[in-house]
Amino acid sequence: MTMTSPDAAATEAHEAARLLERARSAVDPRLRDTVESLPGTMRRVAMYHFGWEHADGTPAVGSAGKAIRPALVLAAARALGGDPQHAVRAAAAVELAHNFTLLHDDVIDEDPTRRHRPTAWTVFGTPDAIVAGDAMLALALRLLAEDRHPAAAAASARLAACVIELCAGQQADCAFERRGPREVSLDECLAMATAKTGALLGCACALGALYAGAGEEEIAAMDAFGREAGLAFQLIDDLIGIWGDPDRTGKPAGADLAAHKKSLPVVAALSSGTEAGAELAELYTGPMDAGAVARAADAVERAGGRDWAQLQAADRMARAVQQLSLAAPDLRAAGDLLSLAEFVTRRSR
């Protein structure tokens, strides 16, 4: 990770917030028009999911999420000399694809809350949440198929391939939850996180590059930048899932441990071959009260899981910056992308 003083970090966070807000304003009209084009109940489910309507269909001043992926599309286009305005449709498509995965993941994982509200399936039922998710995926690819930009076909193929990877990541994640504490290898876990989180951040950056008319190598480097930053983000998110801080994230410290989640620091600890790793495996076979959660967090730390995740996150960010310098040799032009990457790896969802 680049070294920044607290002041510089605050400035950067402010800069990232500005970029996210700008992306939200640029993309929301298109996104909303598209979602509003859905017929009947699917429209209502989608409007609710995005936080634009309450469950009863009345307007809400909600949050549709932080627009990280659309911001990456626009910033990547800008970094490679493209006009971000031309990539707004692609940015909306990426955001739709992301929200399709959220809708279906919530059904599959039976998650009751999303963005501090009841999840769509708890409000509208599983069938309506599934078909609304399906329609959102079709909408995402339709937006690109109807785009006259010369990069649209390649962007569409790339987003479709990415969705398949996201599905594989979600499938692996579910399969891991069914396995025993020592039956998931760290490599499998990293591959899962790359597919589930890295792939779409990479795709967002690659689409920006495509819309800027970049060449194959720059596109590949942009994809790799997003993937590495995405993995760093996941590692930090997993650390927060164990050690907090709940004030900023809304998650209680230790939530992932209480749920026996096989997050990256946990799997690193479990596969460390240490005594602390064995203790953790033992703890993961029984129910977790507050005492057990505290002992598990301690075991992850003693087994080296915390240090490993922190080093990995720093290493992934270094690789991300390296890839970015290949895509955009003038790093000043890529300043927005760096700000966004720093932002996502500094805090949680």
Place this chain on the structure above:
Amino acid sequence: MTMTSPDAAATEAHEAARLLERARSAVDPRLRDTVESLPGTMRRVAMYHFGWEHADGTPAVGSAGKAIRPALVLAAARALGGDPQHAVRAAAAVELAHNFTLLHDDVIDEDPTRRHRPTAWTVFGTPDAIVAGDAMLALALRLLAEDRHPAAAAASARLAACVIELCAGQQADCAFERRGPREVSLDECLAMATAKTGALLGCACALGALYAGAGEEEIAAMDAFGREAGLAFQLIDDLIGIWGDPDRTGKPAGADLAAHKKSLPVVAALSSGTEAGAELAELYTGPMDAGAVARAADAVERAGGRDWAQLQAADRMARAVQQLSLAAPDLRAAGDLLSLAEFVTRRSR
């Protein structure tokens, strides 16, 4: 419906079987390659769903369905002077999109059997069936996005729009099942059947036209041909769901009535304003033993539901032929499409 002697009908059925077999051979290699490209468990779910593998992953000599939609794509391309070989990818995409809907519909409707085998979700669980369906939809649109044919982008946009319509149809179908027997109007029911069954048959024909380089009007007429034929098909299918014949369909006569299904002849009867319609509504509020099923079938008939559905089916087929003559004024060139339309409206799924 065109009038044909029993002999001519047999010849036509034979002709349709030949067309379907030819479409299956032309499309299967591409379809299978594409499905085999899926990662891990999603590949297994999809291979099982298509009947190419048993649940344990060993090869099966199964039936992947009747290939009606791919056959329509290829026949429509041929009818408008295109080379069906160029439309094989589009035909595979349509078949993937169709199978995506089957996978998700089976999850949503909790159907235990499909093509005489346990449904994928009963074998692999709901989460894996959902993500495999998602991936299949992404694969369908990826196939078109990666196609270099000049019609590919328009085809992709059309298929994505059609998927949204299919989702709306499935959503409406589920919503109808939750409503009371007299709370669904015939217009709503026709609109639902058009979205759920007609839209993809229409899209298949439209894609064939697109790949033949046809103009807007021919494409629209081809779409309308497929939609009308699809609705005729649904009406006949609904009649079979009440009056059999189970030898040919595998469904017991009256199955739809026993399940309180709001099929087209039933809704026609319910909304007929007749005494028999009121009897049917009464029967639909309670459990259905064999006696009740027989009385319900009789009530549908006395209320005019059977005659209405038969007339509607004939009328829809006449409209289909009318549309086909607009798209391909030389009906000899469109012979294959007519054979396929006659075939789907003569028998059940």
